[in-house]
Amino acid sequence: MTAFEIRGLTVQFGRGDDSVVPLRGLDLDVPNGQFLCVLGPSGQGKSTLLRCLAGLLQPTEGSITSHGVAVQGPSAARGMVFQQDAIPGWLRVRDNVALGPRSRRVPERDWRPQVEHFIDEVGLRGRERAWPRELSGGMRKRVAIAAVFANDPDILLMDEPFSSLDHLTRAGLHRTVLKLWRETGKTIVFVTHDVDEAITLADRVVVVAGGGVRADVPVTFERPRGEELRMDAEANALRSTLLKYLADPEDGWA
Template sequence: MTTEPIATGGTRLDLAFDITDLTVRFGKGAAAVTPLQKLSLEVPDGQFLCILGPSGQGKSTLLRCMAGLQEATSGSMRAAGREVTGPTANLGMVFQQDAIPQWLRVRDNISFGPRMRKVPAHEWKPRVEHFISAVGLSGRENAWPKELSGGMRKRVAIGAVFANDPDILLMDEPFGSLDYFTRATLHATLLKLWAETRKTIVFVTHDVDEALLLADRIVVVTDGKIGADIELPFARPRDDGLRMDPEADTIRRGLLEVLRAPARMQS
Protein backbone atom coordinates (compact mmCIF):
# COMPACT_ATOMS: atom_id res chain seq x y z
CA MET A 1 0.00 0.00 0.00
CA THR A 2 1.26 3.49 -0.86
CA THR A 3 0.54 6.62 1.10
CA GLU A 4 0.57 10.23 -0.04
CA PRO A 5 2.97 12.68 1.67
CA ILE A 6 1.09 14.73 4.24
CA ALA A 7 2.13 18.07 5.74
CA THR A 8 1.23 19.29 9.20
CA GLY A 9 -2.50 20.03 9.23
CA GLY A 10 -3.34 17.28 6.73
CA THR A 11 -2.34 19.04 3.49
CA ARG A 12 -1.18 16.74 0.67
CA LEU A 13 2.32 17.78 -0.42
CA ASP A 14 1.92 16.31 -3.92
CA LEU A 15 -0.91 18.71 -4.79
CA ALA A 16 -0.37 21.91 -6.75
CA PHE A 17 -3.86 23.00 -5.63
CA ASP A 18 -6.10 21.80 -2.84
CA ILE A 19 -9.43 23.64 -3.00
CA THR A 20 -12.26 22.93 -0.56
CA ASP A 21 -15.79 24.38 -0.52
CA LEU A 22 -14.72 27.53 -2.36
CA THR A 23 -17.48 30.13 -2.54
CA VAL A 24 -17.34 33.58 -4.14
CA ARG A 25 -20.29 35.93 -3.78
CA PHE A 26 -20.65 39.42 -5.19
CA GLY A 27 -23.25 41.80 -3.77
CA LYS A 28 -25.88 41.25 -1.10
CA GLY A 29 -29.47 40.20 -0.80
CA ALA A 30 -31.59 39.71 -3.90
CA ALA A 31 -28.92 41.33 -6.07
CA ALA A 32 -26.18 38.88 -4.99
CA VAL A 33 -24.39 36.81 -7.62
CA THR A 34 -22.51 33.63 -6.68
CA PRO A 35 -20.13 32.57 -9.49
CA LEU A 36 -18.61 29.84 -7.30
CA GLN A 37 -20.41 27.89 -4.62
CA LYS A 38 -18.77 25.23 -2.46
CA LEU A 39 -16.46 24.11 -5.26
CA SER A 40 -13.82 21.53 -4.34
CA LEU A 41 -10.91 20.48 -6.56
CA GLU A 42 -7.51 18.81 -6.25
CA VAL A 43 -4.82 19.37 -8.89
CA PRO A 44 -1.75 17.11 -8.71
CA ASP A 45 1.75 18.49 -9.28
CA GLY A 46 2.76 18.46 -12.94
CA GLN A 47 -0.73 17.98 -14.33
CA PHE A 48 -1.98 19.82 -17.42
CA LEU A 49 -5.54 20.66 -16.39
CA CYS A 50 -8.01 22.35 -18.72
CA ILE A 51 -11.04 24.10 -17.24
CA LEU A 52 -14.05 24.37 -19.54
CA GLY A 53 -17.25 26.23 -18.87
CA PRO A 54 -19.96 28.42 -20.39
CA SER A 55 -19.52 32.17 -20.10
CA GLY A 56 -20.49 33.53 -16.71
CA GLN A 57 -20.50 30.15 -14.96
CA GLY A 58 -17.37 30.58 -12.82
CA LYS A 59 -14.33 29.29 -14.67
CA SER A 60 -12.46 32.60 -14.87
CA THR A 61 -13.45 33.47 -11.29
CA LEU A 62 -11.94 30.15 -10.21
CA LEU A 63 -8.70 30.92 -12.06
CA ARG A 64 -8.52 34.39 -10.49
CA CYS A 65 -8.91 32.82 -7.05
CA MET A 66 -6.13 30.37 -7.85
CA ALA A 67 -3.91 33.29 -8.89
CA GLY A 68 -4.66 35.20 -5.69
CA LEU A 69 -6.39 37.97 -7.67
CA GLN A 70 -9.86 37.31 -6.24
CA GLU A 71 -10.66 36.85 -2.57
CA ALA A 72 -13.03 34.02 -1.70
CA THR A 73 -16.13 34.58 0.41
CA SER A 74 -15.60 31.24 2.15
CA GLY A 75 -13.77 27.95 1.77
CA SER A 76 -10.05 27.23 1.48
CA MET A 77 -7.53 27.52 -1.36
CA ARG A 78 -4.01 26.12 -1.02
CA ALA A 79 -1.24 26.16 -3.64
CA ALA A 80 1.70 23.83 -3.00
CA GLY A 81 0.50 23.42 0.59
CA ARG A 82 0.23 27.13 1.38
CA GLU A 83 -2.89 29.24 1.65
CA VAL A 84 -3.35 31.55 -1.33
CA THR A 85 -3.64 35.09 -0.01
CA GLY A 86 -2.46 37.03 -3.06
CA PRO A 87 -0.27 36.86 -6.17
CA THR A 88 3.19 35.31 -5.71
CA ALA A 89 6.17 34.54 -7.96
CA ASN A 90 5.29 30.86 -7.56
CA LEU A 91 2.09 31.41 -9.56
CA GLY A 92 2.64 32.58 -13.13
CA MET A 93 -0.26 34.03 -15.13
CA VAL A 94 -0.89 34.41 -18.86
CA PHE A 95 -3.98 36.47 -19.70
CA GLN A 96 -6.22 36.42 -22.75
CA GLN A 97 -5.45 40.03 -23.60
CA ASP A 98 -1.94 41.32 -24.27
CA ALA A 99 -0.40 42.04 -20.88
CA ILE A 100 3.28 42.46 -21.72
CA PRO A 101 4.81 45.91 -21.06
CA GLN A 102 4.83 47.83 -24.33
CA TRP A 103 7.87 49.88 -23.27
CA LEU A 104 10.16 46.84 -22.99
CA ARG A 105 11.86 45.01 -25.84
CA VAL A 106 11.44 41.23 -26.19
CA ARG A 107 14.51 40.27 -24.14
CA ASP A 108 13.66 42.77 -21.41
CA ASN A 109 10.07 41.49 -21.26
CA ILE A 110 11.17 37.87 -20.92
CA SER A 111 13.79 38.73 -18.28
CA PHE A 112 11.49 41.09 -16.35
CA GLY A 113 10.38 38.62 -13.67
CA PRO A 114 13.78 37.30 -12.57
CA ARG A 115 15.27 40.81 -12.71
CA MET A 116 12.52 42.14 -10.43
CA ARG A 117 13.13 39.24 -8.04
CA LYS A 118 16.84 40.20 -8.06
CA VAL A 119 17.96 36.82 -9.34
CA PRO A 120 21.71 37.04 -10.11
CA ALA A 121 22.36 37.81 -13.78
CA HIS A 122 24.54 34.75 -14.26
CA GLU A 123 21.50 32.63 -13.33
CA TRP A 124 18.76 34.34 -15.30
CA LYS A 125 20.60 35.25 -18.50
CA PRO A 126 21.11 31.67 -19.77
CA ARG A 127 17.53 30.81 -18.79
CA VAL A 128 16.14 33.83 -20.63
CA GLU A 129 18.17 33.04 -23.75
CA HIS A 130 16.91 29.45 -23.61
CA PHE A 131 13.26 30.50 -23.50
CA ILE A 132 13.70 33.17 -26.17
CA SER A 133 14.84 30.33 -28.43
CA ALA A 134 12.24 27.85 -27.13
CA VAL A 135 9.31 30.12 -27.99
CA GLY A 136 10.71 30.88 -31.44
CA LEU A 137 11.85 34.48 -30.95
CA SER A 138 15.53 34.16 -31.77
CA GLY A 139 16.47 37.13 -33.91
CA ARG A 140 13.65 39.26 -32.48
CA GLU A 141 15.21 39.86 -29.06
CA ASN A 142 15.41 43.62 -29.54
CA ALA A 143 12.00 44.11 -31.12
CA TRP A 144 9.34 46.27 -29.47
CA PRO A 145 5.93 44.67 -28.83
CA LYS A 146 4.31 47.05 -31.35
CA GLU A 147 6.54 45.49 -34.01
CA LEU A 148 5.24 41.98 -33.32
CA SER A 149 2.15 40.11 -34.45
CA GLY A 150 -0.44 38.97 -31.91
CA GLY A 151 0.99 35.45 -31.99
CA MET A 152 4.52 36.71 -31.38
CA ARG A 153 3.37 38.85 -28.45
CA LYS A 154 1.77 35.75 -26.99
CA ARG A 155 5.11 33.96 -27.43
CA VAL A 156 6.71 36.76 -25.40
CA ALA A 157 4.15 36.28 -22.63
CA ILE A 158 4.73 32.52 -22.56
CA GLY A 159 8.51 32.92 -22.61
CA ALA A 160 8.30 35.45 -19.77
CA VAL A 161 6.21 33.24 -17.51
CA PHE A 162 8.47 30.21 -18.03
CA ALA A 163 11.64 32.28 -17.58
CA ASN A 164 10.37 33.47 -14.19
CA ASP A 165 10.31 29.78 -13.15
CA PRO A 166 7.04 29.50 -11.21
CA ASP A 167 5.91 26.05 -10.12
CA ILE A 168 2.38 26.66 -11.41
CA LEU A 169 1.20 28.36 -14.62
CA LEU A 170 -2.32 29.75 -14.88
CA MET A 171 -3.58 30.58 -18.37
CA ASP A 172 -6.89 32.35 -19.05
CA GLU A 173 -7.96 31.59 -22.64
CA PRO A 174 -4.52 32.75 -23.87
CA PHE A 175 -5.05 31.77 -27.51
CA GLY A 176 -8.72 32.67 -27.86
CA SER A 177 -8.18 35.69 -30.12
CA LEU A 178 -5.69 34.02 -32.49
CA ASP A 179 -6.29 32.42 -35.87
CA TYR A 180 -6.33 28.62 -36.24
CA PHE A 181 -2.79 28.22 -37.62
CA THR A 182 -1.20 30.52 -35.03
CA ARG A 183 -3.06 28.70 -32.26
CA ALA A 184 -1.86 25.33 -33.55
CA THR A 185 1.75 26.52 -33.55
CA LEU A 186 1.43 27.90 -30.01
CA HIS A 187 -0.22 24.69 -28.81
CA ALA A 188 2.86 22.80 -29.98
CA THR A 189 5.18 25.35 -28.33
CA LEU A 190 3.33 25.19 -25.02
CA LEU A 191 3.25 21.39 -24.97
CA LYS A 192 6.98 21.26 -25.74
CA LEU A 193 7.75 23.58 -22.82
CA TRP A 194 5.43 21.65 -20.51
CA ALA A 195 7.12 18.37 -21.45
CA GLU A 196 10.51 19.97 -20.78
CA THR A 197 9.66 21.59 -17.44
CA ARG A 198 6.72 19.54 -16.11
CA LYS A 199 5.20 22.63 -14.55
CA THR A 200 1.62 22.38 -13.36
CA ILE A 201 -0.58 24.14 -15.91
CA VAL A 202 -4.19 25.22 -15.35
CA PHE A 203 -5.59 26.37 -18.69
CA VAL A 204 -9.04 27.95 -19.05
CA THR A 205 -10.70 27.56 -22.44
CA HIS A 206 -14.16 27.51 -24.00
CA ASP A 207 -12.91 25.26 -26.84
CA VAL A 208 -13.55 21.53 -26.28
CA ASP A 209 -11.14 20.45 -29.03
CA GLU A 210 -8.38 22.65 -27.60
CA ALA A 211 -8.87 20.98 -24.21
CA LEU A 212 -8.81 17.48 -25.76
CA LEU A 213 -5.54 18.30 -27.52
CA LEU A 214 -3.75 19.84 -24.53
CA ALA A 215 -5.01 18.33 -21.30
CA ASP A 216 -4.26 15.39 -19.07
CA ARG A 217 -7.58 16.12 -17.43
CA ILE A 218 -10.62 18.26 -18.19
CA VAL A 219 -12.87 19.83 -15.56
CA VAL A 220 -16.13 21.55 -16.51
CA VAL A 221 -17.26 24.40 -14.26
CA THR A 222 -20.96 25.15 -14.55
CA ASP A 223 -23.33 26.84 -12.13
CA GLY A 224 -20.32 27.55 -9.94
CA LYS A 225 -19.56 23.87 -9.35
CA ILE A 226 -17.72 20.97 -10.99
CA GLY A 227 -20.09 19.59 -13.60
CA ALA A 228 -17.69 17.01 -15.06
CA ASP A 229 -14.18 15.75 -14.27
CA ILE A 230 -12.49 13.56 -16.89
CA GLU A 231 -9.01 12.04 -17.08
CA LEU A 232 -8.08 11.76 -20.75
CA PRO A 233 -6.82 8.35 -21.94
CA PHE A 234 -4.99 9.55 -25.05
CA ALA A 235 -1.25 9.09 -25.52
CA ARG A 236 1.02 11.98 -26.39
CA PRO A 237 1.90 13.56 -28.75
CA ARG A 238 -1.58 14.27 -30.13
CA ASP A 239 -2.60 15.92 -33.37
CA ASP A 240 -5.71 16.84 -35.36
CA GLY A 241 -6.33 13.14 -35.93
CA LEU A 242 -7.89 13.19 -32.47
CA ARG A 243 -10.93 14.85 -34.08
CA MET A 244 -11.65 11.56 -35.87
CA ASP A 245 -10.96 9.25 -32.91
CA PRO A 246 -14.19 7.49 -31.78
CA GLU A 247 -13.24 7.60 -28.08
CA ALA A 248 -12.41 11.30 -28.34
CA ASP A 249 -15.74 11.89 -30.07
CA THR A 250 -17.59 10.16 -27.22
CA ILE A 251 -15.80 12.36 -24.66
CA ARG A 252 -16.43 15.46 -26.80
CA ARG A 253 -20.15 14.70 -26.98
CA GLY A 254 -20.33 14.18 -23.23
CA LEU A 255 -18.56 17.45 -22.52
CA LEU A 256 -20.79 19.36 -24.93
CA GLU A 257 -23.87 17.88 -23.26
CA VAL A 258 -22.69 19.22 -19.89
CA LEU A 259 -21.79 22.60 -21.39
CA ARG A 260 -25.17 22.94 -23.12
CA ALA A 261 -27.23 22.03 -20.06
CA PRO A 262 -29.47 24.94 -18.99
CA ALA A 263 -27.85 27.07 -16.30
CA ARG A 264 -29.81 28.13 -13.26
CA MET A 265 -30.00 31.76 -12.20
CA GLN A 266 -27.19 32.40 -9.74
CA SER A 267 -28.34 34.02 -6.54
Protein backbone atom coordinates in the same frame (compact mmCIF):
# COMPACT_ATOMS: atom_id res chain seq x y z
CA MET B 1 1.34 17.85 -1.22
CA THR B 2 -0.69 18.77 -4.29
CA ALA B 3 -0.41 21.87 -6.45
CA PHE B 4 -3.86 22.96 -5.25
CA GLU B 5 -6.41 21.78 -2.70
CA ILE B 6 -9.67 23.72 -3.03
CA ARG B 7 -12.39 23.24 -0.46
CA GLY B 8 -15.83 24.83 -0.32
CA LEU B 9 -14.84 27.69 -2.62
CA THR B 10 -17.58 30.31 -2.84
CA VAL B 11 -17.31 33.69 -4.54
CA GLN B 12 -20.10 36.25 -4.31
CA PHE B 13 -20.14 39.64 -6.02
CA GLY B 14 -22.54 42.18 -4.59
CA ARG B 15 -25.25 41.72 -1.98
CA GLY B 16 -28.93 40.94 -1.79
CA ASP B 17 -31.04 40.51 -4.90
CA ASP B 18 -28.32 41.99 -7.11
CA SER B 19 -25.61 39.56 -6.01
CA VAL B 20 -23.91 37.16 -8.41
CA VAL B 21 -22.42 33.87 -7.16
CA PRO B 22 -20.28 32.32 -9.92
CA LEU B 23 -18.78 29.70 -7.57
CA ARG B 24 -20.61 27.97 -4.74
CA GLY B 25 -18.97 25.33 -2.53
CA LEU B 26 -16.52 24.12 -5.21
CA ASP B 27 -14.09 21.33 -4.28
CA LEU B 28 -11.12 20.38 -6.47
CA ASP B 29 -7.64 18.86 -6.16
CA VAL B 30 -4.89 19.49 -8.73
CA PRO B 31 -1.91 17.11 -8.58
CA ASN B 32 1.63 18.32 -9.15
CA GLY B 33 2.72 18.26 -12.78
CA GLN B 34 -0.77 17.85 -14.22
CA PHE B 35 -2.02 19.72 -17.28
CA LEU B 36 -5.57 20.54 -16.23
CA CYS B 37 -8.03 22.28 -18.54
CA VAL B 38 -10.94 24.07 -16.90
CA LEU B 39 -13.76 24.12 -19.43
CA GLY B 40 -17.00 26.00 -19.14
CA PRO B 41 -19.51 28.33 -20.77
CA SER B 42 -18.92 32.08 -20.60
CA GLY B 43 -19.87 33.66 -17.30
CA GLN B 44 -19.94 30.39 -15.33
CA GLY B 45 -16.97 30.99 -13.02
CA LYS B 46 -13.93 29.45 -14.69
CA SER B 47 -11.93 32.70 -14.88
CA THR B 48 -13.10 33.58 -11.37
CA LEU B 49 -11.66 30.26 -10.20
CA LEU B 50 -8.36 31.01 -11.92
CA ARG B 51 -8.10 34.46 -10.33
CA CYS B 52 -8.67 32.86 -6.92
CA LEU B 53 -5.91 30.34 -7.60
CA ALA B 54 -3.59 33.19 -8.58
CA GLY B 55 -4.38 35.06 -5.36
CA LEU B 56 -5.81 37.99 -7.31
CA LEU B 57 -9.29 37.48 -5.86
CA GLN B 58 -10.16 36.50 -2.30
CA PRO B 59 -13.05 34.02 -2.00
CA THR B 60 -16.11 34.81 0.04
CA GLU B 61 -15.94 31.40 1.70
CA GLY B 62 -13.77 28.30 1.53
CA SER B 63 -10.04 27.74 1.27
CA ILE B 64 -7.27 27.24 -1.28
CA THR B 65 -3.89 25.78 -0.40
CA SER B 66 -0.96 25.39 -2.78
CA HIS B 67 1.72 22.91 -1.77
CA GLY B 68 0.26 23.01 1.72
CA VAL B 69 0.35 26.82 2.07
CA ALA B 70 -2.79 28.96 2.09
CA VAL B 71 -3.21 31.15 -1.00
CA GLN B 72 -3.71 34.64 0.38
CA GLY B 73 -2.34 36.78 -2.45
CA PRO B 74 -0.17 36.71 -5.59
CA SER B 75 3.09 34.75 -5.48
CA ALA B 76 6.07 34.25 -7.78
CA ALA B 77 5.39 30.52 -7.38
CA ARG B 78 2.25 30.99 -9.53
CA GLY B 79 2.68 32.57 -12.95
CA MET B 80 -0.23 33.88 -15.01
CA VAL B 81 -0.83 34.32 -18.73
CA PHE B 82 -3.88 36.48 -19.41
CA GLN B 83 -6.34 36.51 -22.29
CA GLN B 84 -5.42 40.09 -23.14
CA ASP B 85 -1.84 41.10 -23.90
CA ALA B 86 -0.19 41.93 -20.59
CA ILE B 87 3.41 42.45 -21.68
CA PRO B 88 4.75 45.98 -21.06
CA GLY B 89 4.81 47.91 -24.32
CA TRP B 90 7.80 49.99 -23.21
CA LEU B 91 10.12 46.95 -22.98
CA ARG B 92 11.74 45.13 -25.87
CA VAL B 93 11.26 41.37 -26.23
CA ARG B 94 14.35 40.30 -24.29
CA ASP B 95 13.63 42.77 -21.48
CA ASN B 96 10.04 41.52 -21.26
CA VAL B 97 11.20 37.92 -20.92
CA ALA B 98 13.77 38.93 -18.28
CA LEU B 99 11.41 41.18 -16.30
CA GLY B 100 10.31 38.60 -13.71
CA PRO B 101 13.70 37.32 -12.56
CA ARG B 102 15.20 40.80 -12.68
CA SER B 103 12.35 42.12 -10.52
CA ARG B 104 13.08 39.35 -8.02
CA ARG B 105 16.76 40.40 -8.05
CA VAL B 106 17.94 37.06 -9.40
CA PRO B 107 21.64 37.43 -10.36
CA GLU B 108 22.10 37.97 -14.08
CA ARG B 109 24.43 34.96 -14.36
CA ASP B 110 21.47 32.82 -13.28
CA TRP B 111 18.62 34.39 -15.26
CA ARG B 112 20.33 35.18 -18.55
CA PRO B 113 20.80 31.54 -19.70
CA GLN B 114 17.15 30.82 -18.86
CA VAL B 115 15.94 33.90 -20.71
CA GLU B 116 17.95 33.02 -23.81
CA HIS B 117 16.76 29.41 -23.64
CA PHE B 118 13.07 30.32 -23.57
CA ILE B 119 13.51 32.95 -26.28
CA ASP B 120 14.80 30.10 -28.45
CA GLU B 121 12.11 27.65 -27.35
CA VAL B 122 9.20 29.90 -28.29
CA GLY B 123 10.70 30.93 -31.63
CA LEU B 124 11.68 34.53 -30.84
CA ARG B 125 15.35 34.33 -31.81
CA GLY B 126 16.10 37.29 -34.04
CA ARG B 127 13.29 39.38 -32.52
CA GLU B 128 14.93 40.02 -29.14
CA ARG B 129 15.13 43.79 -29.67
CA ALA B 130 11.67 44.20 -31.20
CA TRP B 131 9.04 46.30 -29.45
CA PRO B 132 5.69 44.61 -28.70
CA ARG B 133 3.93 46.98 -31.12
CA GLU B 134 6.06 45.52 -33.93
CA LEU B 135 4.86 41.96 -33.26
CA SER B 136 1.75 40.05 -34.32
CA GLY B 137 -0.74 38.83 -31.72
CA GLY B 138 0.74 35.33 -31.88
CA MET B 139 4.27 36.63 -31.38
CA ARG B 140 3.19 38.70 -28.38
CA LYS B 141 1.70 35.54 -26.87
CA ARG B 142 5.09 33.85 -27.41
CA VAL B 143 6.70 36.68 -25.45
CA ALA B 144 4.19 36.21 -22.61
CA ILE B 145 4.81 32.45 -22.54
CA ALA B 146 8.60 32.84 -22.58
CA ALA B 147 8.35 35.44 -19.80
CA VAL B 148 6.25 33.29 -17.50
CA PHE B 149 8.50 30.24 -17.96
CA ALA B 150 11.67 32.33 -17.51
CA ASN B 151 10.35 33.52 -14.14
CA ASP B 152 10.32 29.82 -13.14
CA PRO B 153 7.05 29.48 -11.18
CA ASP B 154 5.96 26.09 -9.89
CA ILE B 155 2.48 26.55 -11.39
CA LEU B 156 1.26 28.24 -14.57
CA LEU B 157 -2.27 29.67 -14.75
CA MET B 158 -3.49 30.44 -18.28
CA ASP B 159 -6.77 32.28 -18.85
CA GLU B 160 -7.99 31.59 -22.41
CA PRO B 161 -4.63 32.86 -23.71
CA PHE B 162 -5.17 31.86 -27.35
CA SER B 163 -8.87 32.63 -27.83
CA SER B 164 -8.25 35.60 -30.15
CA LEU B 165 -5.80 33.79 -32.45
CA ASP B 166 -6.38 32.04 -35.75
CA HIS B 167 -6.38 28.24 -35.94
CA LEU B 168 -2.85 27.76 -37.30
CA THR B 169 -1.28 30.21 -34.84
CA ARG B 170 -3.15 28.60 -31.96
CA ALA B 171 -2.03 25.09 -33.01
CA GLY B 172 1.59 26.25 -33.09
CA LEU B 173 1.31 27.73 -29.61
CA HIS B 174 -0.31 24.53 -28.34
CA ARG B 175 2.78 22.64 -29.48
CA THR B 176 5.06 25.21 -27.84
CA VAL B 177 3.28 25.11 -24.48
CA LEU B 178 3.17 21.31 -24.44
CA LYS B 179 6.87 21.10 -25.27
CA LEU B 180 7.77 23.47 -22.42
CA TRP B 181 5.41 21.68 -20.03
CA ARG B 182 7.10 18.34 -20.76
CA GLU B 183 10.53 19.92 -20.43
CA THR B 184 9.87 21.66 -17.11
CA GLY B 185 7.32 19.36 -15.44
CA LYS B 186 5.31 22.33 -14.18
CA THR B 187 1.66 22.22 -13.20
CA ILE B 188 -0.60 24.03 -15.68
CA VAL B 189 -4.20 25.10 -15.10
CA PHE B 190 -5.57 26.27 -18.45
CA VAL B 191 -8.99 27.90 -18.78
CA THR B 192 -10.82 27.53 -22.10
CA HIS B 193 -14.31 27.44 -23.56
CA ASP B 194 -13.09 25.38 -26.55
CA VAL B 195 -13.70 21.61 -26.25
CA ASP B 196 -11.17 20.73 -28.97
CA GLU B 197 -8.49 22.85 -27.32
CA ALA B 198 -9.10 21.08 -24.01
CA ILE B 199 -8.89 17.61 -25.60
CA THR B 200 -5.69 18.58 -27.43
CA LEU B 201 -3.89 19.87 -24.34
CA ALA B 202 -5.18 18.26 -21.18
CA ASP B 203 -4.37 15.30 -18.97
CA ARG B 204 -7.72 16.02 -17.38
CA VAL B 205 -10.71 18.23 -18.14
CA VAL B 206 -12.90 19.73 -15.43
CA VAL B 207 -16.17 21.37 -16.48
CA VAL B 208 -17.07 24.28 -14.20
CA ALA B 209 -20.63 25.57 -14.48
CA GLY B 210 -23.55 26.40 -12.23
CA GLY B 211 -21.18 27.21 -9.37
CA GLY B 212 -19.38 23.86 -9.16
CA VAL B 213 -17.63 20.99 -10.90
CA ARG B 214 -20.07 19.38 -13.35
CA ALA B 215 -17.67 16.87 -14.91
CA ASP B 216 -14.17 15.63 -14.15
CA VAL B 217 -12.78 13.57 -17.02
CA PRO B 218 -9.29 12.12 -17.69
CA VAL B 219 -7.91 12.54 -21.21
CA THR B 220 -5.70 9.56 -22.03
CA PHE B 221 -4.97 9.89 -25.76
CA GLU B 222 -1.31 9.63 -26.67
CA ARG B 223 0.56 12.84 -27.46
CA PRO B 224 1.09 14.56 -29.79
CA ARG B 225 -2.60 14.99 -30.55
CA GLY B 226 -3.44 16.42 -33.93
CA GLU B 227 -6.27 16.62 -36.42
CA GLU B 228 -6.52 12.83 -36.45
CA LEU B 229 -8.50 13.02 -33.19
CA ARG B 230 -11.40 14.45 -35.18
CA MET B 231 -11.70 11.03 -36.83
CA ASP B 232 -11.24 9.00 -33.64
CA ALA B 233 -14.42 7.41 -32.24
CA GLU B 234 -13.26 7.59 -28.62
CA ALA B 235 -12.26 11.25 -28.98
CA ASN B 236 -15.62 12.05 -30.58
CA ALA B 237 -17.41 10.33 -27.70
CA LEU B 238 -15.44 12.44 -25.21
CA ARG B 239 -16.19 15.57 -27.24
CA SER B 240 -19.91 14.76 -27.19
CA THR B 241 -19.86 14.18 -23.43
CA LEU B 242 -18.13 17.49 -22.75
CA LEU B 243 -20.45 19.37 -25.10
CA LYS B 244 -23.42 17.88 -23.28
CA TYR B 245 -22.21 19.29 -19.96
CA LEU B 246 -21.56 22.68 -21.57
CA ALA B 247 -25.05 22.78 -23.09
CA ASP B 248 -26.80 21.55 -19.93
CA PRO B 249 -24.53 22.33 -16.94
CA GLU B 250 -27.12 21.18 -14.43
CA ASP B 251 -26.88 17.64 -15.85
CA GLY B 252 -23.67 16.85 -14.02
CA TRP B 253 -22.29 16.37 -10.57
CA ALA B 254 -20.74 18.80 -8.09
